[in-house]
Amino acid sequence: MPTTFFGWVSFLIERYGSLYLKGTANTILVAITGTIIGFAIGLLVAVVRTIPLRDEFGIVKKVMIKIARALLVIYIEVFRGTPMIVQAMVIFYGAQQYLGLDMPVTTAAIFIISINTGAYMAEIIRGGIISVDIGQTEGAHSLGMTHWQTMSNVVLPQAIRNIMPSIGNEFVINIKDSSVLNVISVFELFFTAKSAAGTYYKYFEAFFIAAVIYLMLTFTTTRILRYVEKKMDGPENYTMLPCLHADISVLAKRKPSLYSHKGKGGGN
């Protein structure tokens, strides 16, 4: 038996290395899919919540919009207002007892993280939409774009760029907080560490390894997201194109202007 701290660490790695790897893989799987699905849910919720109510909409459409808004507010309040660990118990055992639905734990884990993240994302994305200048929406509307076209082409690309740091936050939180899913026996990193620790009563060493792995995961994630942000900003400079039809260009055939202003020399 090892006697030192590092001795125990390497012993546990040697013994449970493949287990740790499997746990890590599960944590990554659950966190990534959960965040992506949660993001999609949030996107949908935020877009529906920002549909404007216009006078010429029929009564049915207006009522539908209002009902949808109310349901979405309830969804957000419930899933932001209760801890994920409790949601996991309620959903997993509730489905088992009353729906006769015996979900595989990994599916359950992804489902729980997704709807939990969706509630937060909905508010983050709504904040992002609000932060985009109203002039962008008006410009799109003035071209005849519908609410969906305006959102998908103009507002959301800008909103998502603005909220990338918050999306990154959610991602990091999901990597860490998927650990609470050990209560429904999801085989993730925390669960692995608990198993490894139990056999030899070496809790400090086993969880120290888990901590290092969590840190590596979150650190890598934030670096990748920074890179994505840079990509989204596009190139710093642009290339000039040649003037194709210089002869028909109004400004190409410069003549003394009727409306020259001060600063151009010679007013009228």
Added chain:
Amino acid sequence: MAYNIEVHHLRKDFGPNTVLKCIDLAVSPGDVVCIIGASGSGKSTLLRCINQLEQHTDGTILFHGVDIKTPGFRIAEYRARVGMVFQQFNLFYNMTALENCVVGQMKVLSRSRAQSEEKAKLYLDKVGMLPFSNAKPRQLSGGQKQRVAIARALCMDPEVLLFDEPTSALDPEMVGDVLEVMQELAKSGLTMLVVTHEMAFAKDVAHRVVFMDEGVIAEDDTPEVIFNNPTQQRTKEFLRRILRPKEPSA
């Protein structure tokens, strides 16, 4: 006489404030109408109501004789035919100048990309902005942005174009470029409704000048009458204030 746009007894309230009181206005195809007046007189609000960026409180707006508040009226289609150029340009920041001109054509008019780009390039060239096709709005000056915005509106082949103080946010030396583009458009027969503080432009280019004061149309006449012989006392006072030489000695 067939009108493109008719406005009848239009009223617009913002909370307790009535910004437009009782506006009647009709625009025929090919008309170039300049709307002048002090700030706060309701000029921009009128334009925004016509484009339905603001919903009017009372009265009717007819487009080719059809009330635009009829249930089921296709507001998006209407807006595609009644374009708008804004004081703050409102170019899409996430797109290049070319994409700004292409996106509406593809999404709203369902044109192909090739077709849209061809048209976009034509109009960008017309406003002298073709060389900047690949630039993002943040890389352009105010006057350049406004010219792209005009090209973007023209790409939709609108029958009416609304201009909401298109030169008010520009540096003085940029104003001329934008006004020249607008003058060319007026000559081409496009129906234009222009809210402006550029009196020289209103005088030379407009077929009709509408003077607004405190939410009503105080006077609606030819530029000759408005600028040389206004019948209303308040028109006279406004023009005296705005046309007073204020050029500082160089």
